[in-house]
Amino acid sequence: RRVRRRTAAAAVVAACVAGGGIWYFGGGSDEDGTTARGPATPVTDLAAPGTQLDGTPAASPSPSPSASQSPSASPSASPSKSPSTAKSPAAPRSKTPSAPAHQPRPTHSAPATHTQPPVPQGDVAQVLALVNQERAKAGCGAVTGDSQLDTAARAHSDDMAARDFFDHTNPDGKDPGDRITAAGYRWSTYGENIARGQQTPASVMDSWMHSPGHRANILNCSFKNLGVGVHDGPGGPWWTQDFGTKL
Structure with a gap:
């Protein structure tokens, strides 16, 4: 498999296929300061029979993204009733004084609104929740869903199905x-896990968590x-x- 070296970053690839093994290819330092050089000893794949999965993290600089802003709520004022006043008899008409010049009402611009990212649904939401459960157990911060x-x-996933490849x-x-x-995501680091055949979010997460390379991606505290x-x-x-951290 071709390994692309990215500038100013380490790249480690973990791959596994059902019935096969996991190989690590590297050229940089990991978090504990060790350095992987060349293929290491294969480790037996722990995925259930008939399933396939694969994972790879990498890192490299890219142009910095613009920061997202959180929406702010504007409080609304409660209306109050004006007291009623007693009517007095009409006074005799006299010369009507000139009315003061009309003063235009000041215009108030509406508070700026910020678009909320779409809430993940279905299988996507379940995988995200399961990932964050595992990260919490390991002491990592939660990752947030990203539309890009x-x-x-x-x-x-669509491409692998359409062109019948798994890589x-x-x-x-x-x-x-x-x-x-x-896709428009400007990253400083990224990682990817793939799998095939697991029927539910729980089963694919179980397969990934029992494979060291994929587990490492899920529990990589640097991903946001x-x-x-x-x-x-x-x-x-x-x-x-697809895991990532923006610049």
Whole structure:
């Protein structure tokens, strides 16, 4: 498998296929200061028979993104009733004084509104919740769903199903970094897990958590965002997790 070295960053690839094993390819330092060089000893895949999964993290600089803002709520004032006054008899008419010049009412601009990111639904929401449960057990902060990473992950799952391949690099030679960048996500680091055949979010998470390379992606405390894509169809489902951290 081709390994692309990215500038100013380490790249580690973990891959596993049902019935096969896991190999690590690296060229940089990990968090404990050790360095992986060349393929290590294969480790038996712990996924259930008949399922496939694969995972790869990498890191590299990219242009910095714009920061998102949180919406602010504007309090509304409660109306109060004006006291009623007794009417007095009408006074005799006299010369009407001139009315003061009309003063235009000041205009008030409406408070700015900020678009909330879409709330993940269905399988995507369940995978995100299960990932954050595992991260909490490991002392990592929660990852938040990201629509751009969702787009990249969903497109890869669809592509694997449509073109009948199972790999991080598609037949056109595009790797996860290429696909995540094309979706508009400006990343400083990313990781990807893929799987095939597990029927539920719980079962695919169980497979990933029993595979060291995929577990490492899920429990990588440096990741801040997650996108999930699932394609359901004959021979599937195909699952993709794209983790990332923005610049």
